[in-house]
Amino acid sequence: MTENTDAILSLLPARLKEARRGQGLSLDAVAKLSGVSRSMVSQIERGESSPTIATLWNLTRALQVDFAGLLEDDPSDQIEVLRAADVPSIENRGAGCTIRILSPPEDAGRHEVYELRFAQNGVLDSQAHRRGAREHLTVIAGALTVTSGGSSQEIGAGDTARYAADVPHRIASERPARAFLVVQDA
Numbered sequence: 001m002t003e004n005t006d007a008i009l010s011l012l013p014a015r016l017k018e019a020r021r022g023q024g025l026s027l028d029a030v031a032k033l034s035g036v037s038r039s040m041v042s043q044i045e046r047g048e049s050s051p052t053i054a055t056l057w058n059l060t061r062a063l064q065v066d067f068a069g070l071l072e073d074d075p076s077d078q079i080e081v082l083r084a085a086d087v088p089s090i091e092n093r094g095a096g097c098t099i100r101i102l103s104p105p106e107d108a109g110r111h112e113v114y115e116l117r118f119a120q121n122g123v124l125d126s127q128a129h130r131r132g133a134r135e136h137l138t139v140i141a142g143a144l145t146v147t148s149g150g151s152s153q154e155i156g157a158g159d160t161a162r163y164a165a166d167v168p169h170r171i172a173s174e175r176p177a178r179a180f181l182v183v184q185d186a
Helices: 003-022 027-034 038-045 053-063 067-071
Strands: 095-101 111-126 134-141 143-148 151-156 160-164 169-172 177-184
Touching: 003 038, 003 053, 027 038, 027 053, 038 053, 134 143, 134 151, 143 160, 143 177, 151 160
Parallel strands: none
Antiparallel strands: 095 111, 111 169, 111 177, 134 160, 134 177, 143 151, 143 169
């Protein structure tokens, strides 16, 4: 085993104990829910015994925790960085508008974040998203005109427009502009 694997596995007893306590369960309750003996649960939590995959599976199901999550580094100790050069962009979705995708792919359709850069007379026309979808557009530089359904508003630097995106909508600029767009329930 590698040092990294050993380090991750050394966290397992504490993570199981933390999950049990987080659920407010006693050793007896976990034993009944998992089918793993009380003494084995206790030994595993103290680091005196290494569980088999089957035992670990039964414990994670009983504790309603993610099997893989117990073995990963603590996500609160990690920072995911997407470097500017690696940000995917879409060039052909509008005239004079570049869309940089800032949200992770797994959030597509639920919570999407974009940086929009408009050239002079740039336009981004969008068809209706699914029912209930909303957009939140914040202008960073310049000014934009937002149209949603039959309503239009001009917004400038620092302004945010929130509007229905389940109808055809448009963002347009007369001069170069930059904005952040959050799409909910696309």
